[in-house]
Amino acid sequence: MKTIGVLGGMSAESTAVYYRELNRLVRERLGGLHSAELLIRSVDFAPIAELQAKDDWDATGALLAEAATRLEGGGAEVIVLATNTMHLNADAICDAIGVPFLHIGDATAAALKARGVRRPLLLATRFTMEKDFYKDRLRAAGLDPLIPSDADRERLQAIIYDELCQGMVKPTSQAEGMLMVERGRAAGADGVIFGCTEVGLLLSPGDIDVPVVDTSIVHCEAAVEFALG
Incomplete structure (x- = not known):
């Protein structure tokens, strides 16, 4: 089993999901008392x-690159970044390390295609919904992602942060999230991406009538497949 390095803390809530899911x-x-070989660097x-907030992505890239090198130095044989938004800095991280980096967008695209989804609604931070780094990755895989209205994007950003x-998980915010899904469905979405690793704390796939990809879960699945493969 290879050692998985988890670069997390963004937020700590979703990093806890990674720890639980990787071990599960x-x-x-493998059965029995087996658990994952993990290193976690939580910033x-x-x-x-x-x-x-300052749009200073060069600075965030430098911080995450340094954190990733520490994971590699500690023995990580593959690295996952436990946040969608900070994949904006994926290139900076990859340039700093010599071990494989598993991109959450690739795991998401593969899961969507396996479920027959072509026009997924992307629910995420404003950075992920509005910048091209993530949507372009999905488009390169043949997908046509949709994003909510500006008002919904602003509200979802507030709910996340x-x-x-x-x-905190508020029932009123859960109801608002479901309305965002309904509006996305009306606009032609045939699936939903929980494109922020915290969105899975807010909404349940079982409450949505189209295929849902929870990015944190499929990212963990890809990491375990790599570690055991």
């Missing part, structure tokens, strides 16, 4: 969020 998947594959999210990243 290894146990399901302080507050300074990174401040840099995000002011509530979910701080461990």
Whole structure:
């Protein structure tokens, strides 16, 4: 089994999901008392969020590249970044390390195509919904992602940063999220991407009548497949 390096903390809430899911998947594959070989580098999210707000992605890239090299130095044989938004810095991370980096967008695209989805609704931070780094990755795989209206994007950003990243899940926000899904369906979406690793804390795939890809789950599945393959 290869050692998986998890670069997390953005937020700590979703990084906890990675720890749980990676161990669950290894146990399901190998049985008994087996668990994942993991290294976790969990950064302080507050300074990174401040840099995000300033649109200073060079600075965030330098911070994450340094954190990834520490994971590699500690023995990680493959690295996953436990956040969708910060994949904007994927190139900076890859340039800094010599071990494989598993891109969450690739795992997401593969899962969508396997479910027969072509026009997924992307629910994520404003950065992920509005910048091209993520949508272009999906388009390169033959997908045509949709994003919510500006008002919904603004509200979802607030829900993610002011509530979910701080461990709060409010029923009123869950209801708002479901309305966003309904509006996306009306606009032609044939699937939904939980494109922020916290969105899976807000919404349940079982409540949505089209295929849903929870990016944190499929990312963990890809990591375990690599580690055990």
